[in-house]
Amino acid sequence: MADEPRRVCVGVIAGAHGVHGVVRIRSFTERAEDIASYGPVTDEAGGRRFALALVGSARGAVLARIEGVTDRNAAEALRGVRLYVDRAALPAPEAGEFYREDLIGLRAELVDGTKVGVVAAVDDYGAGDIIEVARPGQAALLLPFTDAAVPEIDLAGGRIVIAPLEETGEPEPRS
Numbered sequence: 001m002a003d004e005p006r007r008v009c010v011g012v013i014a015g016a017h018g019v020h021g022v023v024r025i026r027s028f029t030e031r032a033e034d035i036a037s038y039g040p041v042t043d044e045a046g047g048r049r050f051a052l053a054l055v056g057s058a059r060g061a062v063l064a065r066i067e068g069v070t071d072r073n074a075a076e077a078l079r080g081v082r083l084y085v086d087r088a089a090l091p092a093p094e095a096g097e098f099y100r101e102d103l104i105g106l107r108a109e110l111v112d113g114t115k116v117g118v119v120a121a122v123d124d125y126g127a128g129d130i131i132e133v134a135r136p137g138q139a140a141l142l143l144p145f146t147d148a149a150v151p152e153i154d155l156a157g158g159r160i161v162i163a164p165l166e167e168t169g170e171p172e173p174r175s
Contacts, residue, residue, distance in 0.1 A: 006087040007046070008101045011035045013083065016075035017063050023075045024061040025052070025083070032062050038090065041083040050083065098155060100129075107159040108133040108141075111151070117141065119160060133162070 014024040027035040035041070036052040043050075052064040069075050087101055100122040108116045117135035122145060124130070129145035143149045143162060152161035 007084040008087050009082050009084050011083045013078045013081045014061050015079045016072045019072045021069040021071050021075045022063050026061050038085040041085055044082050108162050109159055
């Protein structure tokens with residue numbers, strides 16, 4: 001597994017658009033249309049590969065043609081498919097920036113250096129980003145991904161620093 005390239009979810013197929021096989025894609029890229037600029041995307045398992053040809057936008061989604069998808073039924077059958085690219089295909093982040101995917105697997109430590117666990121996920125369920133820390137023999141720790149709860153991200157050191165929950169209060173979102 002360590003030799004496998006890390007893949008990043010860049011969007012999800014939201015459904016069909018029209019009757020000629022065009023799909024609506026909810027893009028997770030900074031600029032929605034960039035989803036097609038990283039080369040072919042794959043499904044989560046990596047078994048299906050899709051070359052995207054953007055044709056427009058509608059209702060907050062990008063519209064794309066996918067080779068072999070020629071009618072509404074075929075497009076609708078792809079609803080919910082998450083689209084992935086190799087992490088190496090993405091541009092390098094600017095200084096002080098990172099991709100959420102870069103945090104997965106980092107050690108999570110308290111300010112005093114006490115090891116808490118390992119970052120398992122960074123998700124957004126609609127009310128702001130949540131960072132999930134897997135802890136051996138315990139339930140996962142879910143923290144708001146804010147400056148107060150996660151005061152330090154040290155990619156070079158392979159760790160994040162988290163504040164004890166009682167110290168986080170009502171934090172502002174991470175900048």
